[in-house]
Amino acid sequence: MMKRQEQGTRWERMKKTCFDPETRKFLGRDGKNWALIFVFYLIAYTLLVGFWFGMIAVFLNVCVTVDKPTLTGMHSILKLNPGMSYLPRLSLLNTFNQVTAYPSSVNADYIQKAIQTLQKYSNTTHTADCSSGIPQDFPDLPCRFPVSTLGACEHPENEVNKGMPCFFLRLNRIYGWLPELANKTQFDKILIECTGQNAIDKSLLGRPKYYPEISGVDGKTYGYIDPMYFPFLRQDNYQSPLAAVQFPEVHRNTVILTECHVRGISNSEAIVQFEICVDSKVDVATKAQA
Structure with a gap:
């Protein structure tokens, strides 16, 4: 104790x-x-x-390094096979594109994003005019992409209200990639072909109109991208070249499955798919009365 x-x-x-x-x-x-x-x-x-x-x-x-990715060419995850995308993209959640064949609020989002797409090409600093040939300081100074080559699609806000929306197609950027043309003697361009995803969609979509366009020996008309804009080396103000496509004969008030392929490049499987629906004023009014 x-x-x-x-x-x-x-x-x-x-x-x-x-x-x-x-x-x-x-x-x-x-x-x-x-x-x-x-x-x-x-x-x-x-x-x-x-x-x-x-x-x-x-x-x-x-x-x-800041100037270039660590893995390039066949060592990168993209290899030497660039994908293709379309603009304007109305939604990040889906690829559905609905417009009207007359001025309406439905077209507002399309018009805004289409204009924003082309405004990026208004800045011509640190670019070269390659219309008369490749300059000596290329590729350090990339070629300037003139939106005038997009024809009627230079003013997409006017075309969409006619029921002919413009879709701008571009190849995704891969550092140092140069297009290997499959047949330079027949085609010295990167060809683009848009069509329906199946037989029914092909008939509903009709013949597309491309800007710029070229006729092939097979009798078809293609859109094209000039290879002179490549390679992409992270140059200041590099402008990705575009090709525009319209569907003047598209069937109205119908959702049409569409796809665009890259043609004329060796070992390329680039494809982009999206849906189009062009509503006409008459049918919309009829639906409202019903």
Whole structure:
């Protein structure tokens, strides 16, 4: 009993363990020991943080460059097979494009995004006029893409209200990619062909109109992109070349499955698919009365 009383109550023993006033130790260590532990961990974590920042610096300055991707050509995930996309994209969630063959609020989103697409080509700084040939400072100075080659689609806001919306097709950018034409003697351009996804859609879609366009030896008409705009090397103000397509004979008030293919390039499977629906004023009014 005396021994337990000498040791004091449990609370007193706990306080003494945390701080012993006789030895002036905190948690069993005096000030010198705690100072040494603090200095040790300070140096250890300083070296660890320094090592981490050093590895990040090596990675950013040696392994990764700002001017070009680390993996290019056949080493990149895209290989040498660029995809194709279309603009304007009315929604990021789907590829459905609905417009009306007359001025209406339905066309507002299309008009806004189509104009924004072409406005990117208004800035001609750091670009070269390649209409008369490739300049000597190419490809450091990329070729300027003239929107005048898009014909009637240079003013898409006028065409959509006629029921002939313009869709701009472009190849996705791949660093250093040069198109390998399948038959340079027949076609020296990158050809684009748009059609329906099945026999019914082909008949409903009708014959497309391309800007610019070229006639093939097979009797078909194609849109095309000139290879002179490649390669893409992350040049300042690089302008991706476009080809525009319209469907003047499209069947109204029907959703039509459409697809555009790249032709004339070796080992290329570029394709883009989307849906078109052009509503006519007469049928819309009839539906409203019903």
